[in-house]
Every structure is written in C-alpha cells, then in structure tokens.
Amino acid sequence: MHSFRGRREFLQLLGLGGAVFASGLAGCAGAQRRPESEDFFFVQLSDTHWGFKGPPNPDAANTLRQAVQAVNALPQQPDFVVFTGDLTHTTDDDNLRRQRMKEFKAIVADLKAPVQHYMPGEHDASLDAGAAFQENFGPTHYSFDHKGVHFAVIDNVSDPKASIGDAQIDWLAKDLAAQRPDAPIVIFTHRPLFDLAPQWDWATRDGSRAIDLLQHYQNVTVFYGHIHQEHHFMTGAIAHHAAKSLIFPLPPPMSQPKKGPVPWDPQHPGRGLGFREITSPAMSIKEDSMEGAA
DSSP states (O other), rough: OOOOTTTEHHHHEEETTTTEEEEEEEEOGGOOOOOOOOOOOEEEEEOOTHHHHHHHOOHHHHHHHHHHHHTTTSSSSSSSSESSSBBBBSSSSSHHHHHHHHHHHHHTOOOOOSSSEEEHHHHTTTTTTHHHHHHOOSSSSSSEETTTEEEEOOOOOSTTOOOOOOOHHHHHHHHHSSTTOOOOOEEEEESSHHHHSSGGGGGGGTTHHHHHHHHHEEEEEEEEOOOSSOOEETTTTEEEEEOOOOOOOSSSTTTTSOOOOOOTTTTTTTTTTTEEEEEEEEOOOOOEOOTTTT
C-alpha cells in the first residue's frame, strides 16, 4: 500500500496493463493533516450483481466468493469494506429479490474486515423504492465518521427516475453543515453525480444539486460504481472515481451504439473485474484485479 501525503505528490493507480500515474487527487489528497487523522484504509467493492447468470460471466456463481477470499488474503485487513450498490441482480419477483439479498449476506459474512457498509444500486432498489434493501441492510442514505474523515452515502437509485430528491438533498445539506470548510469528506454513491453518459443512464438527474453543496468544501472525494469500469473525473475541485465491477466490465462511455457487457474472455477470466483499496488521509488508490483469481 502506498500513502502519498504531499499536496503536489502523485497518486499511483495500479490496474490492468501495469501502473498508471495521475496527478494528485483534489479533495482529501490535499487536506491538511490534523491531530485526529490516522492512517487507515478501506476496500470498495461494487456491482456484484448476485443472481446474475449469462454469457458475460459464466463463472458468476463464484466471483463474489473469490472477491471475499481476495480481500481476506490482503496482508492487512481494511478498517471497513464498502459495497457501492447493485449487490444483487434485478428481478421482478419480490421473494427472489429478498432471497438473493440473503444469499449475498451469507457470502459476505465471511469477510474478516470488522465493519461493512452497504448501499443500494438500481438493481437492488428501483423496483420497490428500496424496501427489500432496507429490510436486509438498513437505511439507503446515511453518514458516519472514521478517524478524522467524514463519510456520507447518497441514494440516487431508489427513485427509478435516478433522482436524489428534495428530502435527501435537505438531509445532505444539514449533514454537511456540521463540517469545517476544510474537512476531509468522502461521498459514496452508486450512479455518477455528474452527466457522464445520460443516454446510458450514467448520470443523476439532480446530481448537480449535490455537487453544488459539496463545492463549498475544499477536500471532497466521490467514489461510485454503476459503470463497471475504472473512471476518473473532476467537477471543480471534487474528484470522482468509479470502481470496477465484480460481474462483468462495460465499455467506455458512448464508445459504441448500445451499452452492453464486454464479452467474456475464457483465456483471461476476471479481466476487467476488480476492487480497490483506498488509503487515508492521503486517499491514495490501489486497484486490485480479479484476473486469475481462483
């Protein structure tokens, strides 16, 4: 694990094809270190789609278990693991949705990390306004603090129109009001808050309202899922980072006429799949590939 603490130092992203270097993160990477800050790291897992079956991943029944094993095998266990949505694959059957959530919970119960945080994706929540998710995992939006960093989870999936909504925007404004202007703040959400590719449902209708609130703070980083690939974007001083999926990769935004899974490569199972480790207070990121996981 790497921890880069200088305002102008570099962030190393370890992904497929070797190491890629990008300029230091805005947001938490530039935050002044404070006495209450401590080194820690967490793991982000996203888009596990438990219950999916099909050619894009003929090994779908094993991928989540392999990810749990990979996280458990890390040299040091993370302070917590966060799942940024689409825990399960969509179904119109309410009973099957709940069954998949229970099966998911049974598998991730093997994680050694002492704490897990969950949030829904549209596959989990858009058909029942998050009812089954809340029965199994609790609130769809919430905040918490950990070792000097403030974390907030935004739900932009329970509304099938991909909106956050007035009530949640008001909640977010009140939640952020307690933070210093220079406080390190991390946002977790499923869909991107900015308009990455609205034609592919890669956007949040009122995401700009959340971004406008966050722009009042100097050190904000957003981690999201949904697009099944690594992606990095800036809105002002806010850094947005998308995570790979654990079920199948999707193509780069608008790179083809229709959105669809990247075909399964039997010679390289796990290619394009993975999870990430994020180290604080510097918020350096390491991408872990699932290629070759067994």
